[in-house]
Amino acid sequence: MNMLKRFTQLTRATMGGLTAGAILLSGAMIAPDAMAGISTTKHNLGSAGTGTNTFSGTAELCVFCHTPHGSDTSAVVPLWNRKLSAPGIYTTYDSLGTSTLDGGTAPVGSVSIACLSCHDGTQAMNTMLNAPGSGNYNPAGFVLPGTWTGPAGTATPVGSLNYATASIVNIGTDLRNDHPVGIEYGGGGLSAATQGGAASGTVVDPDFFTPTDTLAGSTRVWYVDTGGAGRQKTDIALYTRGPTDHGLGAGFRPFVECASCHDPHTDANPTFLRTSNAGSAVCLACHNK
Numbered sequence: 001m002n003m004l005k006r007f008t009q010l011t012r013a014t015m016g017g018l019t020a021g022a023i024l025l026s027g028a029m030i031a032p033d034a035m036a037g038i039s040t041t042k043h044n045l046g047s048a049g050t051g052t053n054t055f056s057g058t059a060e061l062c063v064f065c066h067t068p069h070g071s072d073t074s075a076v077v078p079l080w081n082r083k084l085s086a087p088g089i090y091t092t093y094d095s096l097g098t099s100t101l102d103g104g105t106a107p108v109g110s111v112s113i114a115c116l117s118c119h120d121g122t123q124a125m126n127t128m129l130n131a132p133g134s135g136n137y138n139p140a141g142f143v144l145p146g147t148w149t150g151p152a153g154t155a156t157p158v159g160s161l162n163y164a165t166a167s168i169v170n171i172g173t174d175l176r177n178d179h180p181v182g183i184e185y186g187g188g189g190l191s192a193a194t195q196g197g198a199a200s201g202t203v204v205d206p207d208f209f210t211p212t213d214t215l216a217g218s219t220r221v222w223y224v225d226t227g228g229a230g231r232q233k234t235d236i237a238l239y240t241r242g243p244t245d246h247g248l249g250a251g252f253r254p255f256v257e258c259a260s261c262h263d264p265h266t267d268a269n270p271t272f273l274r275t276s277n278a279g280s281a282v283c284l285a286c287h288n289k
Contacts, residue, residue: 038062041267045125047146055125057146058132065118065264070130070137077114081128083141084113085120090173093180102205103184106246106255110239112181115258121170183256184248185211185222185238185286191251192220195242207288211238211254222254224285226275234275236260236285256286 038044042051044061067081075084087107094105108116118125123141130137131144171178184190186203190211193200199213199220211222214231224236238254246253261282262272269276277283 037266041265041272043264043267043272052150053125054149055144055146056149057126057144060132063128063132064125065114067128067130070139072129075114076109077111080114080117081130082114082117083123083127083129083139084117085122085173087113089122090116090120090175092175092182093178094183096176101180101183102187104188104246104248104253105180105184106182106241106248108175108182109245110182110241110255110257111259112257115262115264116171116173119169119171120173122173179256179261181257182246184246185254185256188253190222191253192240193251195219195240195252197252208286209288211236213254220252226281226285233263233266236274236282 038061039048040050042053043064044051045053045055045064046061047054047056047059049055049061063081065081066079068079071079071081072084087109090108092105092108094101117123124143126144126146126148127141128136128144129139129141131142133144136142136144175181186208187205189201189204190199190213191201192198196215196218197220199222203210209224211224212231213220213222215221219240221240222238223231224238226232226235228234237260239257239260240252241255242252243250246255261274263274264272266272273282275282275285283289
């Protein structure tokens with residue numbers, strides 16, 4: 001069987017849930033249809049890209065996030081091609097002490113730490129573990145030579161970030177002014193005793209809608225249904241984290257992560273939102289207000 005086809009089947013089979021050892025971001029990661037979608041978005045950073053920033057060093061587009069060889073095996077995202085920061089470098093929303101945050105909080109991890117490896121401003125976007133070309137593998141990060149061209153057509157030096165420091169896409173390591181990530185959905189209360197076990201419990205906070213649960217392969221997953229038959233990429237994805245990952249006690253539990261609201265492979269909606277936020281629909285999918 002074609003390797004790409006088999007990889008696509010595996011990732012589709014496990015869409016929507018994530019444990020420390022799972023291989024999933026938010027859908028069919030490297031599928032041809034996803035690649036076609038990415039090529040016209042701002043996430044196509046290659047020289048042929050049509051987005052805000054392009055890089056002269058390669059015409060490839062998947063390589064800025066994924067590699068077929070030499071990936072970071074500590075990442076829960078498939079074949080991740082970027083160095084992950086230590087979870088402890090982030091200051092998270094729960095440090096504000098707000099009384100409305102009533103769910104358990106886990107260290108920054110799951111898919112969120114992969115997203116942040118591009119968006120926390122700690123490394124250049126052309127820094128990869130395994131860059132295109134022979135001899136360009138470096139587990140500490142290889143800076144691929146080339147020049148970034150920004151929205152005004154101005155070039156930035158090799159090794160620099162491909163966005164301005166003040167840009168909202170460079171959210172930094174202080175996450176206090178961002179939607180909480182690594183937070184139990186609905187104030188907690190939902191869990192499965194084993195990775196693929198039956199879901200039990202109800203949301204603690206009545207200001208949240210109860211999510212739907214299902215099995216994805218051998219993993220119990222939860223998602224907030226936004227319409228359509230069965231689980232869709234437009235649903236709000238919750239990510240299953242296990243006891244050794246969330247550190248909150250027993251059980252496999254659903255958490256809100258970056259990719260709960262954002263699908264990095266399609267910009268059918270602004271800012272890669274999974275579904276339109278007209279009328280605050282993304283917010284109101286989860287929050288019962």
